Each structure stands twice: as C-alpha cells, then as structure tokens.
Amino acid sequence: xxxxxxxxxxxxxxxxxxxxxxxxxxxxxxxxxxxxxxxxxxxxxxxxxxxxxxxxxxxxxxxxxxxxxxxxxxxxxxxxxxxxxxxxxxxxxxxxxxxxxxxxxxxxxxxxxxxxxxxxxxxxxxxxxxxxxxxxxxxxxxxxxxxxxxxxxxxxxxxxxxxxxxxxxxxxxxxxxxxxxxxxxxxxxxxxxxxxxxxxxxxxxxxxxxxxxxxxxxxxxxxxxxxxxxxxxxxxxxxxxxxxxxxxxxxxxxxxxxxxxxxxxxxxxxxxxxxxxxxxxxxxxxxxxxxxxxxxxxxxxxxxxxxxxxxxxxxxxxxxxxxxxxxxxxxxxxxxxxxxxxxxxxxxxxxxxxxxxxxxxxxxxxxxxxxxxxxxxxxxxxxxxxxxxxxxxxxxxxxxxxxxxxxxxxxxxxxxxxxxxxxxxxxxxxxxxxxxxxxxxxxxxxxxxxxxxxxxxxxxxxxxxxxxxxxxxxxxxxxxxxxxxxxxxxxxxxxxxxxxxxxxxxxxxxxxxxxxxxxxxxxxxxxxxxxxxxxxxxxxxxxxxxxxxxxxxxxxxxxxxxxxxxxxxxxxxxxxxxxxxxxxxxxxxxxxxxxxxxxxxxxxxxxxxxxxxxxxxxxxxxxxxxxxxxxxxxxxxxxxxxxxxxxxxxxxxxxxxxxxxxxxxxxxxxxxxxxxxxxxxxxxxxxxxxxxxxxxxxxxxxxxxxxxxxxxxxxxxxxxxx
Ligand code: ARG
Ligand code: ASP
Numbered sequence: 182x183x184x185x186x187x188x189x190x191x192x193x194x195x196x197x198x199x200x201x202x203x204x205x206x207x208x209x210x211x212x213x214x215x216x217x218x219x220x221x222x223x224x225x226x227x228x229x230x231x232x233x234x235x236x237x238x239x240x241x242x243x244x245x246x247x248x249x250x251x252x253x254x255x256x257x258x259x260x261x262x263x264x265x266x267x268x269x270x271x272x273x274x275x276x277x278x279x280x281x282x283x284x285x286x287x288x289x290x291x292x293x294x295x296x297x298x299x300x301x302x303x304x305x306x307x308x309x310x311x312x313x314x315x316x317x318x319x320x321x322x323x324x325x326x327x328x329x330x331x332x333x334x335x336x337x338x339x340x341x342x343x344x345x346x347x348x349x350x351x352x353x354x355x356x357x358x359x360x361x362x363x364x365x366x367x368x369x370x371x372x373x374x375x376x377x378x379x380x381x382x383x384x385x386x387x388x389x390x391x392x393x394x395x396x397x398x399x400x401x402x403x404x405x406x407x408x409x410x411x412x413x414x415x416x417x418x419x420x421x422x423x424x425x426x427x428x429x430x431x432x433x434x435x436x437x438x439x440x441x442x443x444x445x446x447x448x449x450x451x452x453x454x455x456x457x458x459x460x461x462x463x464x465x466x467x468x469x470x471x472x473x474x475x476x477x478x479x480x481x482x483x484x485x486x487x488x489x490x491x492x493x494x495x496x497x498x499x500x501x502x503x504x505x506x507x508x509x510x511x512x513x514x515x516x517x518x519x520x521x522x523x524x525x526x527x528x529x530x531x532x533x534x535x536x537x538x539x540x541x542x543x544x545x546x547x548x549x550x551x552x553x554x555x556x557x558x559x560x561x562x563x564x565x566x567x568x569x570x571x572x573x574x575x576x577x578x579x580x581x582x583x584x585x586x587x588x589x590x591x592x593x594x595x596x597x598x599x600x601x602x603x604x605x606x607x608x609x610x611x612x613x614x615x616x617x618x619x620x621x622x623x624x625x626x627x628x629x630x631x632x633x634x635x636x637x638x639x640x641x642x643x644x645x646x647x648x649x650x651x652x653x654x655x656x657x658x659x660x661x662x663x664x665x666x667x668x669x670x671x672x673x674x675x676x677x678x679x680x681x682x683x684x685x686x687x688x689x690x691x692x693x694x695x696x697x698x699x700x701x702x703x704x705x706x707x708x709x710x711x712x713x714x715x716x717x718x719x720x721x722x723x724x725x726x727x728x729x730x731x732x733x734x735x736x737x738x739x740x741x742x743x744x745x746x747x748x749x750x751x752x753x754x755x756x757x758x759x760x761x762x763x764x765x766x767x768x769x770x771x772x773x774x775x776x777x778x779x780x781x782x783x784x785x786x787x788x789x790x791x792x793x794x795x796x797x798x799x800x801x802x803x804x805x806x807x808x809x810x811x812x813x814x815x816x817x818x819x820x821x822x823x824x825x826x827x828x829x830x831x832x833x834x835x836x837x838x839x840x841x842x843x844x845x846x847x848x849x850x851x852x853x854x855x856x857x858x859x860x861x862x863x864x865x866x867x868x869x870x871x872x873x874x875x876x877x878x879x880x881x882x883x884x885x886x887x888x889x890x891x892x893x894x895x896x897x898x899x900x901x902x903x
Contacts, residue, residue: 203762203826205750209233224445242430246305252450252836257894260409260427264835266386269405287382296376308368358751360737374410390794403850436844438901450836452753461530479511520858551739567646568722589707627678649717675703762826781819813880820874847872
C-alpha cells in the first residue's frame with residue numbers, strides 16, 4: 182500500500198523542472214525520488230541513501246533537534262554537539278551571574294567533568310519516518326462536514342499511534358503535510374542529559390548583535406558546543422554523574438579545505454514554519470495589517486527594556502535573552518514586509534493566481550472542483566481580518582510582552598487543574614510551576630514590566646479592532662482612577678510580582694490557595710480580559726480559520742494537480758528537512774554586489790571599542806595582528822561567515838552546512854535582510870542563508886580559547902586536497 186502511495190506522489194511530481202535555485206525544504210525519505218538527480222547535477226557526490234537511511238548509519242543520525250526549537254549536529258564519536266550561540270543562549274545565561282559572566286567572557290570546560298548540566302534541555306533524534314496518509318484518511322469521504330472529517334481523522338491518528346511498534350525509549354509524532362493532504366509519522370528518541378561544553382564571549386558569538394542581525398555582510402561567530410550524555414546502555418537517561426558521553430551512529434567529519442562560490446551545499450535540520458502557498462489576499466493582510474500591528478507593539482516594549490538594560494549590568498544580563506528574542510522577530514517582520522514590497526510579492530501572487538485560474542478553466546472537472554477557491558479566500562480573509570488583528574494584539578500584549586499576565590495565565594491553568602483534577606491535579610501542577618517560576622523570577626523586574634504594561638495595555642485597548650474585547654478593562658468611569666495609577670495599583674497589590682508573594686500562596690492548603698489566587702486583582706483582570714478575548718475574538722477567529730484551512734488544503738491539492746510540471750514541497754512544520762543550494766553572493770540593489778565570504782579583517786573594520794554590539798576581545802585583536810590562524814586560515818586571511826542559496830527558516834538555526842561528500846563546512850544561523858520574506862515569498866535571486874565558516878569555529882576553540890582538547894576529539898578532513 183505504501184508503495185502505491187509513494188508512486189502516486191511521484192506521479193504528481195513527474196516532469197520535474199531541474200532548477201538550481203535552492204528553493205524547497207524536502208523530506209529526507211523522498212529525496213531519492215524527488216531530488217537525488219538534481220542534487221547530483223549540482224555537484225553532490227553522495228546518494229540519497231547516504232543522507233537518509235533506516236537500515237544503516239546515514240547523515241540523518243548526526244542531526245539532532247536541539248531543545249525542540251533549534252538544530253544541532255554531532256561532530257565527534259563522543260556525543261559532541263554543535264549548535265548556535267543564540268540557541269544555547271538561555272543555558273549560557275542561566276549559568277551566568279555578575280561575578281561569573283559567561284555571556285560576556287565565554288565559557289570553556291577544561292575537561293568533560295567540568296561540563297555544565299542543563300535541566301530541561303533535550304536532544305531529539307529521528308529514528309525513522311513513515312508515510313501514514315492512507316491510514317489517517319481511512320473512512321474519510323468527500324461528503325463529510327469539516328467537523329465529521331476532523332473527528333474521523335483524529336480517531337485514525339490515535340489508532341495509528343497506538344499501533345506503531347516502539348522501543349521503550351522511543352516516542353512517536355504524526356504531522357500533516359501539504360496543508361493536510363498527507364501525513365507522516367516520526368519515531369524519535371530524546372536524550373535528557375545535555376551539557377554545556379563551550380561558548381565564545383558574546384563579542385564573538387553575538388558580534389554585531391541586533392544591528393547586524395538579519396544582515397549581510399556578517400561577522401558573527403554564532404556557535405556553542407554541548408555534549409549528549411547517555412546511560413551506560415547508550416540510551417536516554419535523566420541527568421546523573423554516572424552518565425557517559427553518547428556514542429553516535431554517525432557524526433560529521435569536518436572539512437578544513439574551505440568553501441568557494443558555486444560549491445554544493447546541503448543544510449539539514451528542523452525548519453519551523455513557512456507559508457509558501459498563501460493566496461494574495463493573505464499576503465496583503467500580513468503586509469498591511471498584521472505585521473505593522475506586531476511591529477508597533479514590540480517597538481514600544483523594546484524601547485522601554487533597552488533603556489533599562491543600558492542602566493546597569495545586572496539588568497542587562499537578566500533581560501538579554503528576552504530582549505534578543507523579542508527584537509529578533511520584530512526586525513524580521515520589518516524586513517519581511519519591506520522585501521515583499523521590493524520584490525513585488527503581491528504582484529507575483531496576482532500573476533500566479535491568474536495562471537491558476539486559467540489552468541483550472543481548461544477542464545470542466547477542475548473548474549468545478551477548484552473554481553471557488555480564490556473567491557472563497559477573498560471572502561474569508563476579509564471576514565477574519567479584524568479578528569486576526571485583535572488576536573495578534575492579544576497574543577503580543579497579553580501572551581508575550583507583559584510578563585505579569587503570562588504569570589497570571591499560569592495561575593489560571595493551576596486553578597483549572599484544581600477544578601478538573603482536584604487536590605492531586607493542583608499539587609502536581611503547583612510543583613512544576615514553582616520550579617519554573619524560580620527561574621522566571623531570577624530574570625524578572627516588576628519595575629520594567631510595569632512600564633511595559635502601562636504602554637502596551639493601553640495600545641491593546643485603543644487599537645484592537647474588535648472593541649468588545651477591550652471594553653471595561655480600564656475602570657475609569659466607576660472608580661475614577663487615572664490610568665497610570667490603575668496600572669501602579671495592579672503591580673503593588675498583586676502577589677504575582679515576587680517569588681515570596683507566590684511562595685506564601687503555594688504554602689497554603691490548596692483550597693485556601695485557590696481562593697487567594699482568585700482574589701488577586703491581576704488574576705481577576707486577566708480572567709476578564711481573557712474571557713472577553715475568547716468570546717469576541719478567539720471563537721469567531723477559529724471558526725473562520727477552520728474554513729480557511731479547508732480551502733487552503735483544497736488549494737494545495739489543486740496546485741499539485743493542475744501544475745504537474747511544477748515541483749511543490751510541503752511548508753515547514755518543525756520536521757526534519759533537507760535543503761540544498763550553492764555558495765553564492767547576490768546583488769541586493771543596483772550596482773551593489775555582495776561576495777559570499779567575510780573575513781576577520783571585516784570584524785576589525787566594524788570594531789568599536791567599548792560598544793556593546795561591536796566590541797572585540799583583546800585576544801582576538803592580537804591573533805589578528807599576528808595573523809596567528811593555525812591551520813585554519815586561507816591565504817593569510819581568516820574566514821568568518823559565508824552565504825548560500827539554501828532555503829532555510831527559523832528552526833534551521835544550528836543546522837549543519839554540509840559539502841558534496843557529507844563533511845561539515847559551516848553552521849547555519851541566519852538569513853540576509855533582503856531575503857527575510859522567504860517564508861512567504863521565496864525569491865531565488867536574493868534569498869540567502871548565512872553560515873559561520875567552520876574554520877572560524879575551529880580557530881576560536883583552538884587558538885582563541887586554547888581548548889585544543891575539544892578540537893582533538895573531532896575528525897578533520899581534506900576533501901579538496903589532490
Ligand atoms: N536572526 C537569527 C534567527 O532568527 C538570529 C537571532 C539571534 N540573534 C539576535 N541578535 N537576536 O534566529
Ligand atoms: N536565525 C534563525 C533561527 O534561529 C534562522 C533563520 O530564521 O534563518 O532558526
């Protein structure tokens with residue numbers, strides 16, 4: 182049965198246009214049928230089986246989902262794991278304090294015993310992938326309503342999960358692909374003891390910081406080293422001193438021969454989310470309504486936090502990670518909107534939709550089945566617009582930027598536990614919560630949060646399109662309290678701003694604790710805002726969204742059917758993907774050409790002594806002056822970063838860049854400014870991913886940090902030497 186399905190899929194993709202533009206995030210198990218020939222024509226010397234095999238060790242066994250949000254790869258036979266500095270940032274930060282600041286000074290374990298454990302950090306392997314589409318659609322018919330269809334699918338999903346054969350240390354997840362036209366199952370193994378081995382100082386690992394973020398030319402050594410530990414049986418185990426370094430099925434050898442323009446590159450990892458098949462009306466909504474709303478909110482929040490971070494070092498450490506996270510997508514959305522405008526993304530969608538309309542009109546059957554899709558999209562996106570805008574407002578303001586309300590939302594879940602599962606539910610959740618909150622309060626300043634709240638809650642009330650969501654939040658007419666006083670009183674009266682406040686509640690009997698929480702003014706306000714949101718925004722939003730998703734599923738099906746000569750890849754969904762391209766510069770605008778590599782001389786050009794973004798460590802300056810690059814330099818220069826035409830997105834951070842033979846040549850960490858719209862509107866001429874040159878990583882570990890013992894563990898190779 183599986184063979185037939187695969188056959189169908191291949192049929193759908195026959196007549197593949199051979200392009201070398203790098204677009205696409207492909208499923209490893211379909212490379213053989215869809216991509217191998219093209220990859221080899223672009224210079225790859227491996228087979229699809231070398232990349233993904235269930236039966237023998239292959240590249241995929243070296244690719245690890247890091248914490249569920251980034252990618253990492255094994256680079257030694259002792260479980261040594263390479264990922265980005267910004268992926269390990271939270272961990273590096275959590276081991277830091279003012280006296281022992283690993284963010285500022287870097288951290289290098291002197292030996293394995295000195296590596297630092299990280300509670301909660303995981304490393305997940307993909308054991309195998311299976312197409313389960315047929316089983317998931319068992320009993321689904323055209324005539325079903327959306328609800329009936331979904332409930333049949335849900336039942337089937339549960340049955341497939343039940344029936345899959347797993348070892349005791351394995352897990353399973355099933356995910357929809359091609360907008361729900363296909364389902365794949367993933368068997369995974371997750372390791373739970375992952376320790377920090379080394380990280381450069383921020384002045385290397387985050388060089389250029391937010392100014393250079395999403396920008397080429399780039400000079401950031403965005404890497405960190407971890408190690409996976411296992412039980413004596415090499416299987417996952419909770420942290421223990423007795424655990425031993427994990428022995429991988431495969432790890433990546435490292436090429437020290439460098440890269441040049443047009444070299445084949447493959448990026449292997451876990452891209453998070455893309456939206457390549459949106460209709461024009463949805464892209465326009467993103468650019469005109471949703472992005473500006475989110476950008477405006479974060480603008481305000483960032484300004485407030487930035488001003489406080491500049492005042493003292495303790496605040497800077499506390500808020501560094503949060504600030505970077507908020508600033509990252511704030512900047513991305515700005516670039517995305519700009520990029521869609523400059524590449525005429527809307528115009529391109531209009532042209533494509535015209536082509537689509539003509540293609541379906543050629544045949545009565547397709548016209549009947551798909552003729553309604555675009556008009557439906559128009560109607561539904563218009564209808565969802567105010568709800569989508571208010572939802573983004575709510576999520577940004579209540580769910581992300583005002584931390585006090587995030588705490589309140591956790592309290593609401595705690596009470597939910599009590600009401601549904603009684604004492605036991607309450608106690609279990611309380612203990613988890615209290616652990617989580619211990620870390621949270623270490624990096625929390627009520628003073629900063631109060632300013633953020635004051636600015637953002639007001640924006641939500643004034644700007645959210647659905648007014649019923651916000652009426653009555655601010656109680657002026659009854660209580661006659663000024664807005665600033667209203668916010669101030671929230672922060673003074675609540676128990677949620679300090680660890681002590683909550684500890685007091687958590688020490689009470691459950692019933693008393695629940696009553697106490699319910700009386701808290703912040704809890705009350707949160708519940709009010711949340712209820713109004715659920716009723717007036719979330720409910721209608723979800724109803725429209727469900728219909729949009731159904732139309733989108735049909736659209737995807739139609740595209741595959743009516744454009745058999747085009748090759749479609751599924752949108753990213755945090756599952757393992759392969760993307761490939763070449764080392765390549767680009768022309769961002771008239772008369773400007775970017776070459777694909779940067780060098781240490783460029784770090785020195787950007788150097789601003791004392792500046793928190795562009796300072797350079799003294800030791801690095803000395804190595805530069807002495808040209809002391811060991812075996813890692815190239816004609817007297819030290820390479821730092823390079824770009825390529827690989828199609829990547831958030832989640833691909835930490836992904837390996839692999840050469841034609843399967844060796845590691847770089848470490849993916851970002852994309853270029855002009856191409857940040859690639860999630861919605863990929864343009865091969867300007868979409869580039871940014872990687873750290875692996876030789877820079879080796880140079881920093883060996884020459885800068887003097888941690889040669891770590892390099893000695895790796896396998897360095899020379900594939901280009903004759
Ligand atoms: N833009 C990259 C990615 O989306 C790197 C982000 C980390 N760096 C930063 N300065 N915030 O995640
Ligand atoms: N920097 C991103 C990440 O963290 C990668 C990207 O968006 O290109 O995954």
